[in-house]
Amino acid sequence: MPLxxxxxAPALDLTADVxxxxxxxxxxxxxxxxxxxxxxxxxxxxxxxxxxxxxRDGNTVVARTDLGRAERVVLAGHIDTVPxxxxxxxxxxxxxDELWGRGTVDMKGGVAVMLRIxxxxxxxxxxxxxxxxxxxxxxxxxxxLARVGATRPELLQGDFAVLLEPTDGAVEGGCKGTMRVDVTxxxxxxxxxxxxxGHNAIHDAAVVLSRLAAYEARTVTVDGLxxxxxxxxxxxxxxxxxxxxxxxxxxxxxxxxxxxxxTAAALAHVQEVFDGFExxxxxxxxxxxxxxxxxxxxxxxxxxxxxxxxxEGWTDVARFSALGIPxxxxxxxxxxxxxxxxxRCPVQQYVDAEAALLRWLR
Numbered sequence: 001m002p003l004x005x006x007x008x009a010p011a012l013d014l015t016a017d018v019x020x021x022x023x024x025x026x027x028x029x030x031x032x033x034x035x036x037x038x039x040x041x042x043x044x045x046x047x048x049x050x051x052x053x054x055x056r057d058g059n060t061v062v063a064r065t066d067l068g069r070a071e072r073v074v075l076a077g078h079i080d081t082v083p084x085x086x087x088x089x090x091x092x093x094x095x096x097d098e099l100w101g102r103g104t105v106d107m108k109g110g111v112a113v114m115l116r117i118x119x120x121x122x123x124x125x126x127x128x129x130x131x132x133x134x135x136x137x138x139x140x141x142x143x144x145l146a147r148v149g150a151t152r153p154e155l156l157q158g159d160f161a162v163l164l165e166p167t168d169g170a171v172e173g174g175c176k177g178t179m180r181v182d183v184t185x186x187x188x189x190x191x192x193x194x195x196x197x198g199h200n201a202i203h204d205a206a207v208v209l210s211r212l213a214a215y216e217a218r219t220v221t222v223d224g225l226x227x228x229x230x231x232x233x234x235x236x237x238x239x240x241x242x243x244x245x246x247x248x249x250x251x252x253x254x255x256x257x258x259x260x261x262x263t264a265a266a267l268a269h270v271q272e273v274f275d276g277f278e279x280x281x282x283x284x285x286x287x288x289x290x291x292x293x294x295x296x297x298x299x300x301x302x303x304x305x306x307x308x309x310x311x312e313g314w315t316d317v318a319r320f321s322a323l324g325i326p327x328x329x330x331x332x333x334x335x336x337x338x339x340x341x342x343x344r345c346p347v348q349q350y351v352d353a354e355a356a357l358l359r360w361l362r
Contacts, residue, residue: 060144078136105333110164166333173290220258259287291326
């Protein structure tokens with residue numbers, strides 16, 4: 001069930017410095033499916049800006065310039081957070097050079113940077129789309145970016161996208177794909193006192209595990225970035241009872257694959273590794289190419305002047321890739337602190353992210 005709407009949120013002051021604005025955004029609690037108050041505040045802050053067209057779709061807010069520029073860039077960030085815990089992490093608090101609290105890393109610092117850019121850059125060199133979307137932290141069926149992409153794709157059109165997820169101030173290009181596959185061994189059930197009457201499927205799983213242990217993961221270069229693939233066992237199940245030789249055993253493997261291949265190619269590779277065994281695809285999500293050779297991407301990297309590497313996990317940049325839009329991840333905050341009770345971010349990272357995007361867009 002959706003979380004109940006909270007009391008009306010305070011207004012967001014887009015003229016405040018980015019750290020103050022981040023704290024204000026964080027202090028409007030917005031656990032997934034309870035983003036209405038923050039979406040209201042974002043919409044109210046952007047609506048008076050004459051250079052932007054503002055559209056509301058559920059608790060997702062889209063703001064766009066329409067200046068007829070040759071290129072369009074999408075800046076995107078989710079406005080929801082994971083739930084609060086028993087350890088108080090709201091309201092935010094400043095300790096020295098760090099801002100502490102839920103969302104300071106994942107990813108309301110990025111949201112605040114987007115709001116500051118939206119207010120300041122009235123004549124951008126490229127047309128801009130700002131996407132503040134709901135429900136990134138829960139099942140994909142609720143994801144605001146996915147919904148808008150499916151029902152109103154014209155709002156997401158662009159030549160390049162930046163997802164302001166936390167990257168510790170580096171640029172992370174694209175993302176790897178991911179899939180889960182069940183590899184099943186089959187045997188013949190029998191009484192465990194007379195195992196010669198049957199065939200033990202769990203014992204056969206040793207062959208599956210030995211192939212995994214011997215597997216040499218590939219490093220694949222895509223658009224100049226090296227993606228390290230991985231094939232790992234993440235689960236194993238089998239057995240009927242304590243006195244029965246099992247007739248089935250399933251090893252669940254997770255394949256993280258470079259964005260040069262799609263689900264079909266990735267599955268074909270897994271099936272090749274486990275040739276002779278039954279394989280069943282569970283779920284899969286393709287990755288995203290970074291497109292660093294494109295003019296907008298090159299200009300982005302040149303303007304920022306920060307380190308560039310691959311995104312070794314999966315993020316919503318893949319949803320842009322599915323729409324034919326190359327994308328990168330770039331935002332303030334150490335992703336290792338996301339969702340933690342001690343979530344915190346050096347305030348200088350907010351300042352640096354805002355300054356970098358201003359250099360790129362003006």
